[in-house]
Amino acid sequence: MKINKIEKIVKLSERKLYRYLRKELEKLGYSPKEGKKSSYLYAKGTIPVLLIAHTDTVHYGLPKEVFYDPARGVMWSPEGLGADDRAGVFAVLELVQHYKCGVLFCSGEESGGTGVRQFLAEHPFNQGYLMGIELDRCGTLDCVFYDNNSNQFHDYIQDFGFVKAWGSFSDISILGPAWRFNTVNLSVGYEDEHTKQERLYVRDLLSTIDRIENMLSRAIPKFEYEEYKYYNRFGKGITYTYDYYDGYSQYELWQKYDDVERCSLCGKTYVVEYMKEVEDVYACSACFKSGCFTCDICGENYFLYGQPTEGVCVDCWYDYIERSASPLPKHRGEEDEDAEEGKRLPVRKEDI
Secondary structure: OHHHHHHHHHHOOHHHHHHHHHHHHHHOOOOOEEOHHHOEEEEOOOEEEEEEEEOOOOOOOOOOOOEEEOOOOEEEOOOOOOHHHHHHHHHHHHHOOOOOEEEEEEOOHHHOOHHHHHHHHHOOOOOOOOEEEEEEEOOOOEEEOOOEOOHHHHHHHHOOOOEEEOOOOOHHHHHHHHHOOEEEEEEOOEEOOOOOOOEEEHHHHHHHHHHHHHHHOOOOOOOOOOEOOEEOOOOOEEOOOOOEEOOEEHHHHHHHOOOEEEOOOOOOEEEHHHEEEEOOEEEEHHHHHHHEEEOOOOOOEEEOOOOOEOOEOOOOHHHHHHHOOOOOOOOOOHHHHHHHHHOOOOOOHHHO
């Protein structure tokens, strides 16, 4: 029965899948709401946990034939199965049969999270959830936290048998920092995603569902939200996921302005017209004054760090030496050394 349900989900077009999901959620007493241009399907539950999966796949066509080996518990298709992330969609539907969590199905995850961005534009604030669980990870028993750095939350998830791993991107990479709540991405059993050799290990998928059901059968704890800090070239800790400019969050900036970048020194997000381009990256006006300069010869902007002197960049340095008839510009601190040299007493012949 479950195998047939998985096969049905992977064979549906995204438009038909949305209609199917809406009907299934309504049968369970949900009131699902669909985003603009079918960008997401959201339904609020009674348990303060949000279950998340994405409905799009990377494959151009739908699988016409789906095969299942019951001995090995493996499902595949010659056209590409699309278990990333139709396996997650199946898992969410199985979990809400017994636990009325919040549900978020997003489109466009494979295109940079366009669906979850639209969801945030319409729901900018947390709807009362203590945690979010995305079911969109390859392999077995992986748990990925991205930029979440709440160690207590990490330990809590790992207590259910999951093992911490590293990942690059998922919908919760955007949603977690925007809502400032703890999120995790869990394995749903697929391997070799984004290829026609993709396989789904159904037993691993069902194992993850069982572990989450165990989690949901208990009281849901609240953990403090904390983001991971990265460090720039000067050793200053910066947060890359959620910062403010003129009262707007990073996500809101991307919604409000067309051209937004991060300062490579302080890590804060600014509108580009108020920034300086420095060595193919950007610096805010405050950091530019303290850590950058404009070369007097070529007119390009450079970081002070690693340059031979203020006023001349390293590319123009030797040309400056050849062309300049004046003494070479001094490094900072050399003026003080020359002053000390002038104060020394002259050497007398009788002293030699």
